[in-house]
Amino acid sequence: MRARVALFALVVAAVAAFPLEAGPYPVKLLQEILIFGIFAMSLDLLMGYAGMVSFGHSAFFGIGAYTAALILVKWPGLTTALLVPAAAAALGALVIGFFSIRVSGVYFIMLTLAFSQMFHAVAFQNAFLGAEDGLVGVPRPDVLGLSIGTLGRFHAYLLVIVALLALFLWRVTRSPFGHVLRGIHENEARMQALGYPVSRYKLAAFVLAGTVAGIAGALYTQFQGSVSPDAFLWTTSGQALLMVIIGGTGTLGGAFLGAAAFILLQSIVSSYTERWMLILGLTFVLLVLFAPGGIVGTLRGRVGLRA
């Protein structure tokens, strides 16, 4: 427990102290890790804790990203940058979740995938959403009266938001609600027999994870200054799944580590070869075969720590 808090503080400090003089490329890589890290963590809440493997998490990332893009152009403030996209994603998760949680396992995977692809199809064709080009020229919001256009200020803004969200998710996993989710993961039928309205808890978990994913999407729009239909694409969901699995499901921190590993590997390998997908795929296969608990699971096994 103490060790986790220390580790968390260390990571935050390291990100905060990252030398911006290193140039925009490494800083942007780090920022991308922050954004996808929190996105993967939100998926881990669903997968690793509630036991709901979703292949449509991009739907909420995309809703957040597009909502931010649409309204930041007119009103560049903190509310429009974070709260409205979060609310939009929550609403989307409520609707998609309402239908999806009725099934489980492969059917849940297929249903969530189908919903996210529907959103992709709409974004890809709708002129108002910029069709296949998406929306470009999205301004960054002013925070506390300050513009966060610069690399340094945006870095600080991003770090604060992501750290707060990570802390929130971590607290949720330790809360009574989080424990109910773990119970549902372990034995859904028994939870119901004990008197827990299981589907309501599952829907709440789905909405919570979707909301955080929506904020991640909104941050990504601000990071890039644009959004494309790719935000909704199944590959975005797939990447988040890979990040969680690489890092270790049900650990939260692992999802973040997985995002870092994935993005670093991608950027390093792709600078050497066009076939970076092949290398990444092989690495993934080897990891799953020889470290099925992911990075964190394997480390815990080595050190002999228990969850």
Next chain:
Amino acid sequence: MSAAPLLALERLTRAFGALNAVNGVSLSVAARERRVIIGPNGAGKTTLFNLITGHLAPTTGRIVLGGVPVTGLPPHAIARRGLARSFQRNSLFPRLPVLENLRLAAAADGVGSWRLLGRVERLPAPLARARETAEAVGLAERLDVLAGALSYGEQRQLEVGLALATRPRLLLLDEPTAGMSPEETARMTRMLEGLPREITLLIIEHDMDVVASLADRVTVLHYGEVLTEGSFAHVKADPRVYEVYLGSA
């Protein structure tokens, strides 16, 4: 007659295709009563339990719990009305410790379970009840052991403990001593005998020694129908009961 029964089943029928697994069963259990249901394999005992707990919907008939009809309600809603159940096959949370298994059961009344930020350790009531229950079912020394790592007998104790920790008015136990050694069976029986009378018991049991020491009344099911009902001595003396058991062997 005394006050209204805690549980009343009215001409309950459940069909699976052409087979009526439960066929027109009427049964009433008074508050504070300890009722045991016996009957050969396939008599419809577990199906009857599944109907009472809402895991199965009856084809026809009515279930009244504490004066309120609960027919057609989902299992969690019926559980919330003070009914708990243990399963014939263990249904535990294998990768969670014993204490957390029982705490989840104790917290099932919902108080605080929606809190997103509080800590589990800060809600003392369910934890205290979990420890009490562990004491009652003989697992007080095993609180930190993962449920999946317990011996079979201990898992049976936990199985009953999960139902008990919800503090039910009506406790349904589906063969609580199934697969237990004679010593474990004796311990389980003593534990059940020691339960407060406020908990009304409805038990499916095969072990006649257990039935003899627990039952106020016994109901015999056969082919989904009530064959006879009465005190253990009365039922034992009924020649049809012998016939049913021998005939099915």
